[in-house]
Each structure stands twice: as C-alpha cells, then as structure tokens.
Amino acid sequence: MNFDLTPFVKTYDVRGLVGSQxxxxxxxxxAAGFVDEIDAAGKEVVVGHDMRDxxxxxxxxxxxxxxxxxxxxxSIGLCSTDETYFASGDLNAPAVMxxxxxxxxxxxxxxxxxxxxQGISLNTGLAAIRDRATxxxxxxxxxxxxxxxxxxxxxxxxxxxAKLRSLVDLSGIRPIRIVVDAGNGMGGxxxxxxxGTAAGLPQLPIEIIPMYFELDGTFPNHExxxxxxxxxxxxxxxxxxxxxxxxxAFDGDADRCFVVDEKGxxxxxxxxxxxxxLREIKRVREYQPTGDIVVLxxxxxxxxVQETIEGAGAIAVRTNVGHSLxxxxxxxxxxxFGGEHSAHYYFRDFWGADNGMLAAMHLLAEFGAQDEPxxxxxxxxxxxxxxxxxxxxxxxxxxxxxRIVDAYSSIGEFDxxxxxxxxxxxxxxxxxxxxxVRPSNTxxxxxxxxxxxxxxxxxxxxxxxxxxxxx
Numbered sequence: 001m002n003f004d005l006t007p008f009v010k011t012y013d014v015r016g017l018v019g020s021q022x023x024x025x026x027x028x029x030x031a032a033g034f035v036d037e038i039d040a041a042g043k044e045v046v047v048g049h050d051m052r053d054x055x056x057x058x059x060x061x062x063x064x065x066x067x068x069x070x071x072x073x074x075s076i077g078l079c080s081t082d083e084t085y086f087a088s089g090d091l092n093a094p095a096v097m098x099x100x101x102x103x104x105x106x107x108x109x110x111x112x113x114x115x116x117x118q119g120i121s122l123n124t125g126l127a128a129i130r131d132r133a134t135x136x137x138x139x140x141x142x143x144x145x146x147x148x149x150x151x152x153x154x155x156x157x158x159x160x161x162a163k164l165r166s167l168v169d170l171s172g173i174r175p176i177r178i179v180v181d182a183g184n185g186m187g188g189x190x191x192x193x194x195x196g197t198a199a200g201l202p203q204l205p206i207e208i209i210p211m212y213f214e215l216d217g218t219f220p221n222h223e224x225x226x227x228x229x230x231x232x233x234x235x236x237x238x239x240x241x242x243x244x245x246x247x248x249a250f251d252g253d254a255d256r257c258f259v260v261d262e263k264g265x266x267x268x269x270x271x272x273x274x275x276x277x278l279r280e281i282k283r284v285r286e287y288q289p290t291g292d293i294v295v296l297x298x299x300x301x302x303x304x305v306q307e308t309i310e311g312a313g314a315i316a317v318r319t320n321v322g323h324s325l326x327x328x329x330x331x332x333x334x335x336x337f338g339g340e341h342s343a344h345y346y347f348r349d350f351w352g353a354d355n356g357m358l359a360a361m362h363l364l365a366e367f368g369a370q371d372e373p374x375x376x377x378x379x380x381x382x383x384x385x386x387x388x389x390x391x392x393x394x395x396x397x398x399x400x401x402x403r404i405v406d407a408y409s410s411i412g413e414f415d416x417x418x419x420x421x422x423x424x425x426x427x428x429x430x431x432x433x434x435x436x437v438r439p440s441n442t443x444x445x446x447x448x449x450x451x452x453x454x455x456x457x458x459x460x461x462x463x464x465x466x467x468x469x470x471x
Contacts, residue, residue: 003352005030006331008109009130011441012121012324015100018054020106024061030110031065031096031345032142033132037125038094038114041070041145046087046095048079049251049285050186052217054108055098062096062110063183067149068142075153078215080186080254082355086160089351091468093118099253102225105218111346117351118331119324148249157190162198167349169363170195170204173368179247181211181261183224183234187357188213189249194357195364205354206364209242211235224252229266229344246367246374248360252260257356260362261374271381274341276362280337280347281312296329296346299418300389300449304381305339320418321438326354341389341449385458387450392469394446397439403468404437421448431459437469 005026008016008210014030016022036042045066049055063073076087081097088095092115100107111118112129120126136142180195182188191213194200195206212221212232222231226249239247239260247260259267261293276297284293293314297305299319309316319338323346326338330352338346343358346352367374394400401420408414412422420437424431440447446469452458 002350003134005130005134009122009126009246011323012119013126015103015107016343017106018108022054022058024057025141025382026133027058027061027110027313028065028068028203029133029136031062032097032127033129033134034094034112035066035069035131036132039323040066040094041149041366043071044074044091044093045071046074046076046084046091046093047098048076048087048095048100050080050214050217051078051184052098052100052108054219058098058108058356062098063151065142067224068144068152069290070145070147070149071266072149073151075151076156076200077153078186078189079156080190080204080357081111082191082255082350082353082357083160084111084155084308085353085355086163087154087156088113088115088117090156091354092161092164097253098289101253101255102223102227104223113353114239117327118420119353120235121322121324124324124328135375145299157197157277158192160190161193161201164194164355164358164361165201167347167358167446168365169200170206170361170365170368173365174371175205175207176245176364176368177207177209178240179209179211179231179235180213181215181247182254183226183250183252184212184219184221185224186253186254187217188215190254190357191248191250194361201311205368209238209244211238219252224250226251226256226258227277232258232387233264236260236266240264250356255356258343259360259361259374263375265356265375265378267378268376268382268386269341269343269373270305270339271344271378271385272343272359272363273297273301274308274381275279275366275377276345276359277309277314277337277339278312279356279362280364281309281314284336285313294333294335296326297334298326298340298456300341302341302382302386302451303384303432303434306354308381310364323354327354385452385455387448387462389463390446390448390466391440391445392448392466394469395444397444397446400471401408401437403471404465407464407468432456434459435461435464435465437465
C-alpha cells in the first residue's frame with residue numbers, strides 16, 4: 001500500500017476522518033516523524049487529547065511512536081488545547097493535542113507545538129513531519145531506537161487554572177451571573193477549574209449557569225462551533241431566561257470563546273479583541289511607561305481594533321489569518337497581544353499562544369469593574385457594519401480576482417497580504433469601506449469579508465462583490 005498523507009495534513013494542523021484517514025498506524029508514524037524532525041530523542045514530549053471517542057486510542061498510538069524514536073512522553077490526558085500550550089510552555093517541551101476542534105465526531109486531528117508553545121505549520125516543519133511519517137509507512141513501519149523513551153502522567157489542570165488566575169484578577173469584580181455553553185466539549189472541564197473551585201482555587205464572585213458541560217465527543221446537543229449562529233441559539237435563550245449578565249460559548253477543544261450580551265445578542269469577536277487589547281496595553285504601560293508596544297490583528301478584524309490599539313499609543317501590526325502564522329509573528333515582533341476575527345486571542349504572557357479562556361477572563365474583568373450592561377460596552381466597540389465571512393464555491397479563482405480588479409481598479413486601493421484586500425481610496429468625511437477575498441486552503445471556496453462605515457454601504461459593497469465572485 002502506498003500511503004499519501006497530503007489530503008489531511010493541512011496548513012496549520014492535521015485534520016481527517018477517523019478510520020479512513022487517521023488510524024493508529026498513521027498516528028504512530030506521525031509521532032515518529034515529529035520526534036525525528038524536532039530532534040526530541042532523549043527529551044520530553046507532551047501528549048494531550050480531547051473527549052472524542054477516538055482520542056484516547058490515538059494519544060496512546062502517538063505515545064508508542066514517539067517512545068519508539070526515543071522521546072520521553074509526558075501524558076496530560078484529557079485536556080483543552082490551551083492546556084497543551086500551557087504544558088508546552090511550562091515544561092519547555094514540544095507538544096501534540098488530539099482534537100478536531102469544532103468539526104463533527106467523525107473527524108479527529110493533531111495540533112503540534114515546538115517547545116515553548118511555538119506553532120508548527122506546513123512551512124515551518126509540518127510538511128517535513130508528514131514526509132518522514134510517509135517514509136515510515138511506505139517502508140514497513142516505525143524503526144525503534146535501541147533505548148526507547150519513558151512515559152509518565154501529569155495532571156496540569158490545577159497549575160493551568162492558577163496560571164490564568166495570576167494573569168487576570170477577578171477577585172474584586174462585582175457579583176455577576178453568566179451562562180456558559182461548553183457544547184459538550186472541553187470547556188465543561190476547564191470552566192469549573194478556572195472560574196469555579198474545581199481546581200481548589202478560591203471562589204470568585206461569579207455565578208455560573210452551566211449548559212452542556214458533560215464531555216461527549218458525539219456532540220448530542222449541537223456542534224461545538226460557536227462561529228455558526230445556529231449553535232449560539234440555546235445560549236442566547238438561556239441568557240435571557242436566567243436574566244444573566246452575559247453568556248460564554250466555547251468550541252470543542254475550548255481554545256476559542258464567543259460572547260453573548262445580556263440581551264442575547266452576539267458580541268463581535270473584533271469588539272472582544274479591542275477590549276482585551278486596550279486592557280493589555282494599559283497593563284504593560286504601568287511597568288513600561290516608554291518604548292514601543294506592539295499588538296497584532298489579522299486583516300479581517302474590524303477597523304475598530306486598529307483604531308483602539310493606535311488610540312492607546314501602541315503599534316498595530318496587521319497579519320495574515322491563521323494561528324501558526326500569528327504565533328510566529330507574536331515571537332518575531334514581541335507583540336503583547338493578538339486578535340483574530342474567528343475568536344482566537346493570543347497572549348505574550350501565555351507563550352504567545354491563543355487562549356479563549358484568558359480572553360473571556362479579561363472581558364469579565366472589564367465588565368465586572370463598572371456598572372454598565374455588556375450591550376453598552378459592546379456597542380462602543382462595534383461602530384461599523386461587518387458582513388461576517390461569506391463563502392462561495394468558485395472553480396476559477398484567478399478569473400474571479402480579475403473581475404474584482406477590473407471593477408475596482410479606479411475606486412479602490414489594493415493589497416495582497418492574504419488574498420486580495422480592496423479599500424476605499426477616499427471617503428465623504430468619515431465614510432469608508434473595505435473588503436477582503438481569500439481562497440480556502442483546502443476547498444474550491446472564496447471567502448469574502450466586508451466592512452463599511454454604515455450598514456447600507458456594507459450591503460452595497462457586499463452584494464456587488466458577491467455578484468463578481470459568482471458571475
């Protein structure tokens with residue numbers, strides 16, 4: 001049999017169908033390739049997994065392949081993705097997390113990190129890991145070294161929770177009531193530890209109303225993908241029903257967090273990014289009164305994010321979309337924080353890795369320090385109109401690009417940082433618009449995001465560009 005791993009070794013991680021694409025044999029070979037590529041023989045490698053039915057078996061297979069090539073496996077068992085980043089940073093060890101994030105139960109995957117929670121993408125090692133694994137598979141299997149690695153188990157949840165509590169102090173906020181939808185994912189384990197007392201930490205002035213905290217990789221209530229509006233409906237209803245101050249929704253591996261205000265309205269992740277950016281800038285300025293402070297935002301976050309960063313005297317750096325790329329940029333620029341439209345939030349104090357729980361804690365701290373409802377705070381950070389991401393199936397992407405360039409060449413400014421971004425060259429007073437079109441890494445899709453100073457202008461640009469894309 002000739003193995004080909006390219007269909008499911010993606011740009012930033014491994015993501016495939018259980019059984020047909022991901023098997024214990026393939027996972028073991030990827031483990032061996034990982035250990036070889038990062039020269040981890042004789043060193044520790046962290047292995048964690050989510051609550052999917054296939055995850056424990058895959059974590060075991062990975063440990064076998066890694067140990068065969070001489071790595072000393074540190075198993076942290078059932079965990080969220082950001083717990084593996086914590087373990088990778090705290091132990092200064094490379095790590096792998098078994099999860100397919102928000103994908104349905106028939107999928108699983110692997111997120112790799114170098115020591116210190118540094119990301120690995122196709123261009124920074126994942127392609128080489130894939131090729132090494134393929135060689136093992138096509139030549140009869142993993143070749144064991146003379147002295148295999150060791151194995152030990154560690155519970156990192158208490159230290160993880162304590163770390164987050166040390167970064168954001170919630171002990172002095174006013175009493176608040178929140179509904180949390182864990183979507184049967186790992187938030188059902190991490191939320192009680194971080195925001196509650198399950199990890200032995202002191203009680204916070206937070207009443208938590210739990211939804212779907214039972215860990216269940218079949219996702220019996222709804223997909224653990226809060227980016228889809230349909231998956232927020234239960235939370236929105238519960239917030240209003242319980243007269244809660246706000247709601248939080250986590251994805252399957254609990255590294256992304258979405259927010260709902262007291263009216264049941266979704267808070268745009270760009271507003272969350274702006275709020276957290278401002279808090280982090282203020283905090284750093286307290287001990288660093290002079291010198292540059294850098295904050296990242298990807299190119300399809302709202303304009304308010306850049307305005308907030310620059311208004312606070314920091315440097316806003318615009319980046320590509322994608323967590324491994326942003327982690328690299330965090331390290332390169334020394335940025336204190338980074339925000340994405342998809343509710344990934346990155347923190348220098350968390351080894352530059354993303355952590356949705358930490359972003360939620362910043363929001364709770366901001367909200368709990370004053371008397372306004374969240375809707376009022378959110379409104380201040382949502383002054384413009386955004387389309388959200390709209391996908392179109394396109395077979396000839398260059399032709400679609402050509403139509404857009406032809407239509408907007410006389411009225412827009414172009415850049416190609418990530419896909420094609422077109423911005424208004426001049427506006428009437430404060431009027432502006434921009435849109436970004438970028439291809440999917442894995443499907444024949446073009447993704448469109450539009451923002452404008454008014455809803456009418458946004459709809460006008462959105463519909464015009466969609467007509468060009470789908471012509």
